[in-house]
Amino acid sequence: LDPQMQAALPVLLRLEEACYEGVFVGGCVRDLLLGLPLHDVDIASSATPAEAMELFPDAIPTGLQHGTVTVRHGGRLYELTTYRTDGEYADSRRPDKVEFVRSLEQDLQRRDFTVNAMAMDRSGRLIDPFGGQADLQRKTLRAVGTAGERFAEDALRLVRGIRFASVYGLSFAPSAWRGLIASREGLRQIAMERIGAELDKLLAGGGLARGAALLAASGLASRFKEPLPSLAGAAAACSARGGALAASMQAASRLQRPDDGWAALHLLLKQTPEQARQSFATLRFSTARQERLAAVLSVHGGLLRLDGAAGRVEMARLVLELGEDAVRHGLSFLAEAEKTGLAPHLFAGGEAPSTGRLIGWLEELPARSLKELAIDGRRLQHELGRRPGPWMGLLLKRLLEAVMLGEVPNEAEALAMLAASWMEGE
């Protein structure tokens, strides 16, 4: 067993003491067999949600209708899901009703792919009725049961299939691929938010280039409920093998944070900031996330304009224009792009600026925001003997600009004097 599974053993033992079954299931078993680090350890159990809540009184009923409660143990959270079968799927999205059962095998049968339909008990014994381990060894992605039916039940599985194939380097079994092609119109039923979540995991797992190629080859890229031009474009680019873009997509695949992947995708495909904004809204990213992504694209745009001529003053102007937070988001992205070898592809023709140097210039600025200005509104008001008003904000901004451009030291007295001289001049 993996140390993370070891840590969860008391939860399984507690279930067994009460005469229920409890096993590790799904992604953690798959990742363990692949020798990969586990991200979360999920547990399946014969205990119903009510029984589980009784055994673990402080469990959180996170998804009772699907049989899931979240159990806390040793400072970690575990999703504990009751063995279940899924009823009829009327809409290619969610089962109309789920039924709790007492057999693990029935539970494994409702799962999407053989590599995800394995369980492991507390002694490390593998429960693998559909040959998931053999499929992993053959690097094959195969549906549990008849692929066409499984994809028709839930079209999100199409995107999940692309994700698992891309991240783990699996090939679709011929039957799975045929089923996927036959079911692809069902994708139009799936909420963009859920697709976004799968694509995030694809990006986090290094699957960008392979995922884009598979989305193109399968025709899924053009069958989302709402269009995602960047993804369709990436797909087309990746299928045009050997192109320069294919090489840069490979470099972008090495980015680990999903947002870095999204930013890289839009930059490599030369999407306008407006097009990018549209995609991120379509994927229902949170406002904060959309703003961060917009910041990354703006900083890249700003540096592109400088064409390698960046210096301390240019950095000051960038911070004045976009704000410190935005610049930091942008530089954090560029630092990752530098590590993965992507950076030169983002500054085609010109040379990629060194992020170390850019960060140095940022840190050397005498101030980066009003917070760091040696004078605040209250003191300014006092020094100038004026009533508060909109003039204050404007004046503080001008002072910050003067400090950042090195025209005046960041000291309260000097700033007050400069402000007074401006007021006199007006």
Ligand code: ATP
């Ligand atoms: P990851 O480790 O990246 O989270 P995962 O395999 O754990 O991958 P989850 O989305 O967390 O993926 O789902 C957990 C398990 O639940 C899967 O391994 C699979 O057995 C099952 N599962 C999840 N979504 C579906 C689905 N849409 N249809 C069928 N089974 C599913």
Ligand code: MG
């Ligand atoms: Mg998981």
